Amino acid sequence: MAKKNFYVVWNGIKPGVYSSWPECKAQVDGYDGAIYKSFPNKEAAEKAYNDSPWLYVGKQAEKKKVSINNIPEIIKDSLSVDAACSGNPGLLEYRGVYIKTGEEVFKQGPFEQGTNNIGEFLALVHGLALLKQKNLSIPIYSDSVNAIKWVREKKCKTKLERVPENESLFYMIERAEKWLRENTYSTPIIKWKTSEWGEIPADFGRK
Numbered sequence: 001m002a003k004k005n006f007y008v009v010w011n012g013i014k015p016g017v018y019s020s021w022p023e024c025k026a027q028v029d030g031y032d033g034a035i036y037k038s039f040p041n042k043e044a045a046e047k048a049y050n051d052s053p054w055l056y057v058g059k060q061a062e063k064k065k066v067s068i069n070n071i072p073e074i075i076k077d078s079l080s081v082d083a084a085c086s087g088n089p090g091l092l093e094y095r096g097v098y099i100k101t102g103e104e105v106f107k108q109g110p111f112e113q114g115t116n117n118i119g120e121f122l123a124l125v126h127g128l129a130l131l132k133q134k135n136l137s138i139p140i141y142s143d144s145v146n147a148i149k150w151v152r153e154k155k156c157k158t159k160l161e162r163v164p165e166n167e168s169l170f171y172m173i174e175r176a177e178k179w180l181r182e183n184t185y186s187t188p189i190i191k192w193k194t195s196e197w198g199e200i201p202a203d204f205g206r207k
Helices: 021-028 042-049 059-063 116-133 145-153 164-182
Strands: 006-011 016-018 035-039 079-087 090-098 104-114 140-142 189-191
Touching: 006 021, 006 042, 016 021, 016 042, 021 035, 035 042, 079 116, 090 116, 104 116, 104 164, 116 140, 116 145, 116 164, 145 189
Parallel strands: 079 140, 140 189
Antiparallel strands: 006 016, 006 035, 079 090, 090 104
8 A cells, every 4th residue: 555645735825734745736836935745644744734844844944044134135124914823724813023123013813713814814904004004105025825816806715614713803804805995005015935035024933
């Protein structure tokens, strides 16, 4: 019998643990900054998924965690946003961090029965609303392709089931969508290049 591997996708279309290579490949193929690795059993994969990927993907990946001050391409006077979710769905948090100083500008959660994509979407809208309120024109960095797309389409296209445990989270989603429909903004939204620059400054370090 062929050996069965399990696959962890820390950064991809839908992060999680997968039981076959085709499932994993579907999440990382063509995804900018995808981080994934195979494991010999489900227990090891689930443990790894809840840890930092840099503990598993080798020294070359560790080297990517360079100081952003050494990367001229990154606009330092900017906001970065990110989310963390323990489980899928699970406890969700999101936050915004000012890149120049590393200061945490806002943080929300934990919310029950959420997903990382939802958190990334809410973080981005929260950042847009905050910058407009303060009349600031600095850009926002996000490492989520889905969140950026959803914001542009003004719709959180999650497939997550609405249950009593996440009712408050869905209220946040509706409020964010309403803000996007009723407001304009000039804030540039820039995709964070994780594969080149390392983790986004707003990262929780718990992938």
